[in-house]
Amino acid sequence: MRRLAIAERTDWRASAETFGFRFHTIDGAPYWDESAYYAFTLEEIERDIETPTGELHEMAMDLVADVVRDEAMLRRLDIPPAYWDWIARSWREASPHLYGRMDFAYDGQGPAKLYELNYDTPTSLYEAAFFQWLWLEEQKQRGLLPRDADQYNSIQEALIEAFATIAPRLPRPLYFAAVRESAEDQGTLAYVLDCAEQAGLATRTVAIEDIGLSEDGRYTDTDDDVIGALFKLYPLEFMFRETFGPQLPNSHTVLIEPPWKAVLSNKGILPLLWERHIGHPNLLPAFFDDAPTSELPPGWTRKPLFSREGANVELRLANGERLASDGPYTDAAYIRQLSHPLPKFDGSYPLIGSWVIGDRAAGIGVREDASLITRDSSRFVPHAIL
Amino acid sequence: MKRSRQLALLVMAQTPLLLTACSEPEPVNKQGFYTSVDACMRDGNPKETCDRAAQTAETAANAPDAPRYKTKAECIAEFGDLCTERQHEGGSIWGPLMAGFMLSQILAPNRPAAYLDASPIYRSRGGQYVESYRSGYNERNWSPGDARYRPIDIPPNRAVTKQRSGFGSMSAARSGWGGSGGS
Numbered sequence: 001m002r003r004l005a006i007a008e009r010t011d012w013r014a015s016a017e018t019f020g021f022r023f024h025t026i027d028g029a030p031y032w033d034e035s036a037y038y039a040f041t042l043e044e045i046e047r048d049i050e051t052p053t054g055e056l057h058e059m060a061m062d063l064v065a066d067v068v069r070d071e072a073m074l075r076r077l078d079i080p081p082a083y084w085d086w087i088a089r090s091w092r093e094a095s096p097h098l099y100g101r102m103d104f105a106y107d108g109q110g111p112a113k114l115y116e117l118n119y120d121t122p123t124s125l126y127e128a129a130f131f132q133w134l135w136l137e138e139q140k141q142r143g144l145l146p147r148d149a150d151q152y153n154s155i156q157e158a159l160i161e162a163f164a165t166i167a168p169r170l171p172r173p174l175y176f177a178a179v180r181e182s183a184e185d186q187g188t189l190a191y192v193l194d195c196a197e198q199a200g201l202a203t204r205t206v207a208i209e210d211i212g213l214s215e216d217g218r219y220t221d222t223d224d225d226v227i228g229a230l231f232k233l234y235p236l237e238f239m240f241r242e243t244f245g246p247q248l249p250n251s252h253t254v255l256i257e258p259p260w261k262a263v264l265s266n267k268g269i270l271p272l273l274w275e276r277h278i279g280h281p282n283l284l285p286a287f288f289d290d291a292p293t294s295e296l297p298p299g300w301t302r303k304p305l306f307s308r309e310g311a312n313v314e315l316r317l318a319n320g321e322r323l324a325s326d327g328p329y330t331d332a333a334y335i336r337q338l339s340h341p342l343p344k345f346d347g348s349y350p351l352i353g354s355w356v357i358g359d360r361a362a363g364i365g366v367r368e369d370a371s372l373i374t375r376d377s378s379r380f381v382p383h384a385i386l
Numbered sequence: 387m388k389r390s391r392q393l394a395l396l397v398m399a400q401t402p403l404l405l406t407a408c409s410e411p412e413p414v415n416k417q418g419f420y421t422s423v424d425a426c427m428r429d430g431n432p433k434e435t436c437d438r439a440a441q442t443a444e445t446a447a448n449a450p451d452a453p454r455y456k457t458k459a460e461c462i463a464e465f466g467d468l469c470t471e472r473q474h475e476g477g478s479i480w481g482p483l484m485a486g487f488m489l490s491q492i493l494a495p496n497r498p499a500a501y502l503d504a505s506p507i508y509r510s511r512g513g514q515y516v517e518s519y520r521s522g523y524n525e526r527n528w529s530p531g532d533a534r535y536r537p538i539d540i541p542p543n544r545a546v547t548k549q550r551s552g553f554g555s556m557s558a559a560r561s562g563w564g565g566s567g568g569s
Contacts, residue, residue, distance in 0.1 A: 017400075018399060019395060019398070019399045019403075020395065020398035020399050020400075042388070045388065130393060130395070133389060133390060133393055134393075134405065136389070137407060150387060150389060151388060151389040152388045152389070153388065153390065154388065154389055154390045155390070156390050156393050157391075157393075164498060193397060193398075194395050194396055194397045197397055197500070198394060198396055198492070198500040199498065199500075200498040200499075200500065363389070385388060
């Protein structure tokens with residue numbers, strides 16, 4: 001694994017415009033960054049990323065089967081009791097799921113270490129699946145990358161296949177919803193919708209804020225049409241705690257991601273995985289944090305059960321140095337995970353996002369940050385297999 | 387190969403497109419020429435797809451940049467009695483009636499065909515099915531009589547599978563006319 005400088009495509013901004021990539025620059029700061037790329041060997045990809053991703057995914061899915069039947073575990077995960085039956089039912093009925101992203105710390109030496117699972121509302125999908133792919137093809141064509149350069153990225157292909165697989169079980173049309181004002185979420189949503197269309201599904205969009213509730217407890221769009229199936233780029237645990245939440249179990253709306261993803265989008269899955277697979281080379285020791293206000297000992301990281309974009313994470317390095325990010329996720333329980341700082345390449349800290357589509361490991365995207373905690377301010381840097 | 391062989395965007399990009407990975411087997415673009423929605427469905431296409439194609443072609447056939455003639459006689463010279471009068475900018479013009487539509491779809495293994503584009507097909511006076519195109523597309527200078535026609539080499543109501551060119555071939559769905567059809 002190497003970080004290599006490369007000339008930017010002079011026309012990449014125009015390409016981004018043409019191909020619907022509107023969030024390449026966020027609040028004036030670059031998000032898409034192709035001034036460098038990460039080069040992996042095929043062995044690194046297959047042995048260190050792809051294989052562990054598949055294995056960890058299976059371990060996580062096995063765990064869901066047990067958690068949904070175990071009230072004590074559901075309580076530890078801070079999932080509201082009103083949703084337990086509904087979550088268990090969705091698992092029993094094998095409610096269709098689409099995707100998830102695992103985040104790994106990896107430097108080319110030794111096993112990749114799992115930081116967390118993003119299995120409910122993973123983002124950075126379009127840039128990994130599409131724009132990164134375009135970058136590789138164009139840089140090969142322009143002679144800046146060798147002709148036989150490859151990329152670990154069949155994400156879009158897998159996504160369309162996954163949609164085609166679940167399509168027969170979905171009421172039509174499939175609605176797509178995200179927060180109206182988020183350019184990034186709306187961009188990701190448009191991309192997932194595009195893949196669904198390519199799989200032959202009829203689609204509609206609605207802003208999360210515009211979803212209505214009918215007298216008989218069905219969710220509706222702005223035309224009062226009943227929403228039979230909903231892809232929501234919006235956290236389940238938010239929905240649980242919002243006004244319309246209590247109606248979820250009786251609404252008959254098929255949700256994607258499905259209710260049982262509440263178990264996997266929860267950082268409590270990390271101690272549960274560790275408990276069951278102590279010493280697994282791709283896992284970091286993790287425990288529920290029973291004293292979240294106590295001082296964190298050196299060498300440990302503290303994360304809220306529900307946290308996105310690296311918010312509310314506290315890190316104490318082995319040398320005692322303390323790093324923390326603020327954020328809104330202060331009202332739930334925490335876990336502790338053994339600190340395993342990200343590697344440093346040319347002053348940047350890369351985090352590998354490894355995609356699972358359907359149930360298959362399908363590709364990666366690398367995000368870099370200038371600090372050890374990868375935030376929503378990170379930059380997406382493309383990769384190639386050389 | 388560890389990456390997708392081809393990628394398409396149907397809705398998200400400015401125009402629908404299909405991209406193919408460098409130096410790999412070419413993706414397949416399935417084209418079908420149908421004289422009716424029923425014929426399209428009989429060829430195994432879903433009703434939604436056929437309706438959408440017919441609609442898109444119909445819209446294109448009635449668009450301002452569709453083939454048109456100042457006089458009925460000019461139109462009849464090309465299309466016989468398959469001509470119709472249209473209102474245009476307060477006056478009337480003449481243009482050919484749509485005799486069918488061309489449906490383009492992307493085919494990939496283990497996946498239903500994905501709708502890419504559709505365009506109108508006309509029938510010339512001599513009984514030949516033709517599509518319209520323009521050499522040197524230039525909207526401003528488009529004037530009646532500029533239409534060029536080329537015969538289509540696909541028999542009606544039977545889909546033909548064609549290969550498509552390599553990387554960079556952008557198959558853009560146009561509201562007007564252009565060269566996405568053949569290989």
